[in-house]
Amino acid sequence: MTMIEALRDAMDVALERDPSVVVFGEDVGYFGGVFRCTAGLQEKYGEERVFDTPISESAIVGAAIGMAAHGMRPCVEVQFADYMYPAYDQITQEAARLRHRSNGQFTCPLVIRMPTGGGIYGGQTHSQSPEALFTHVAGLKTVVPSNPQDAKGLLIAAIEDPDPVIFLEPKRLYNGPFHGDHTGKSVSWASDARGDVREGYYKTPLGKARVTREGAAVTVLAYGTMVYVAEAAVQNSGIDAEVIDLRTLLPLDLETIVTSVEKTGRCVIVHEATKTSGFGAELIAEVQEACFYHLEAPIERVCGWDAPYPHAQEWDYFPGPDRIERALRKVLEV
């Protein structure tokens, strides 16, 4: 199953089980979504539960918050994460804080799905990775699945979660894993075990990372597309690295991270988003606070450059396997 099919399956399961779930967004109903994530759902569940909206991100999210406060469970699609900015006010000031400021009387069980990240020649308005804008906000949870199995389980868990969840879908992974070589042959999920998705209802808990490769020399922290790019770098380098797919950025599974770094004594953090004030900065702070006396070398970050996401020079910008490999060698030199 592709990640698109897995996400669709998750929404299908949620719509089937819980009549308070509704799914909506731009081109989501009749057309089935620009990435086809909701294809067929309107036919199955009707226009009352799966529907189109105007291009009005602020009101889409704002209305979803109202629905959530009044007992519904909206699962909203923002067509690209780059389009969420008009809704950012609603997300941070309304969704994230409704529980707190109403003293728990009103809550916001809302999921906002957004395709995120680059690697698709989208340029500056179709490639951004804004996860740090969400992890910075108390009251939000932020999830980034990296494969179809997790995508389905995490989305069902997100829909059932009592609080607002930002669900960032790495669009470069929709149809297959991507190891960072854009000139290579594209791989499909059919040929990857993580594309083997269980039928029916299951949840993958929020706040639990996964070790995707065990190793003793260095810990690599990654999420989304970068999990595969990091795996490729590890393979190319022959270094015995442990790769952790964070899966949920907030709440963060610090326990899994600390266990690994205490073992390896070295850490490399990888993300597509720009470096300055990126989520990697938070990870570094957490790791050094918890593992300072175990660290053998300064922690390295491999990130997008501090520049707008380029049109022409995507592959100079994208943190590819070579850059990750250099960072792995660097932390091992000390």
Place this chain on the structure above:
Amino acid sequence: MAARKTVKKTNVSGDELKHYYREMLLIRRFEEKAGQLYGMGLIGGFCHLYIGQEAVVVGLEAAAEEGDKRITSYRDHGHMLACGMDPGGVMAELTGREGGLSKGKGGSMHMFSKEKHFYGGHGIVGAQVPLGAGLAFADKYKGNGRVTFTYFGDGAANQGQVYETFNMAALWDLPVVFVIENNQYAMGTAQARSTSTPDIYTRGEAFGIPGEAVDGMNVLSVKEAGERAVAHCRSGKGPYILEVKTYRYRGHSMSDPAKYRTREEVQRMREERDPIEQVREMLLDGKHASEDDLKAIDKDIKEIVNQAADFARASPEPALDELWTDIYAEA
């Protein structure tokens, strides 16, 4: 398609008609070429073609004067060609080369020209609309009598910031023509699925902004309406709305599965309403031009477009440093 004024018979001169023919044909052939280069893998990512909508921008440019401004969305190639920007520079931006108008930093959706008063190509739906009001504010402030054409789509017309802008433009009597290019679809969503009123221009009434619907497949109708709008704005009466009813023949972008409308619908538009064909008929019927004259124009345009494509293929990749230039002013 409700349109108040459709110009049929005209006393427009042969030269003027030939000008429209040329300009519209340039856009069409340019876009066809861009589609080809995309198919060959020379253009990547997003690429939104303007084919079918040529009369909108060509008609409005005919109503514009030197110094007037224009700003639009990501479907911007036609606007750039119509205001005189270099086809080679546009095409080379599509291919992401150094000779591109943004040196490969912008791509199809993000190009600009200070010289031609073209304030961009904007990839975020509706984002250009308040900017257009700001341009008009600056012109009014300077008292220079200029007008800004602010283009956006039927889909963009549902963004909240459009209405925040309508209010401010009316409140401050800004010389801005809001051009709603209603091609009936926003990506895969037909207008009726997303928009509460069929005639979007009527929304201006709530803000005291006059407006009208225009047959956007007829370049002469567009030009006449453009002149009314511009006269209104220049006389200091504030903004004006033109809802230009048009149609895009191609997909929303190059990666559109086109499953939301029938082939017959597109075919009917092409056969019965094509803006270029209409002018072609006017030229031939009015004996303003012979088939041979038109062939000569076609040949000329083909040459310009081929040159643009050659330039876009030959221009080198931008230097690596370009990633970090123009983020801040150089110290």
